[in-house]
Amino acid sequence: MASTYILIAKTTLTTSQSSVTFSSIPQTYTDLILHQSAMSNVSTSLAGNYNIEFNGVTTGYSGRRIYADPSGGAASDTGTPKWAGFIPGTGATQNVPNSCTLYIGNYTSSNYKPWKLDVVVENQTSSAYEGLGTNLWSNTAAITSIVLKDISSGANTGSFLANSTFTLYGIKNS
Secondary structure, eight states: OOEEEEEEEEEEOSSOBSEEEEOSOOSOOSEEEEEEEOOBSSSSSEEEEEEEEETTBOSOEEEEEEEEOTTSOEEEEOSOTTEEEEEEOTTSSSOOOOEEEEEEOSTTSSSOEEEEEEEEEEOSSSOEEEEEEEEEEOOOSOOOOEEEEEEEETTEEEOBOTTOEEEEEEEEEO
């Protein structure tokens, strides 16, 4: 079956914000894709993680992520069940935003909602962070809103910088 991508909303930040919200998501598509090209004001090269919440609900999330960093290490964990990606900070030598895509399946169904993500953050001199995640929201409600938030790296917390871009698409099978 061929799929059609339909732009639902695009947000380019004009100021720093601690969260980004997509609300009143139409219920007319099969799946959603959320592409992010963002940076953070945390002063490290890798600002760290940020999270997602659906419909303002804070519980029922689970997942696993696999990631690699420039030190050559690879790891897997389940410690960030609402994980929406890695994000670079202002300590990166180049102002290169992350490239992160989330695919949210069957978001209108009465089944639990799976999502997967892939993300790359590069420092352009010698390092890159890569990650893949598979996640589940154990809730039968249709997804009507998405919030990206909670940027953190250890004790550091931050905001999405101006010019970060977030684009939400609906996918309709035809």
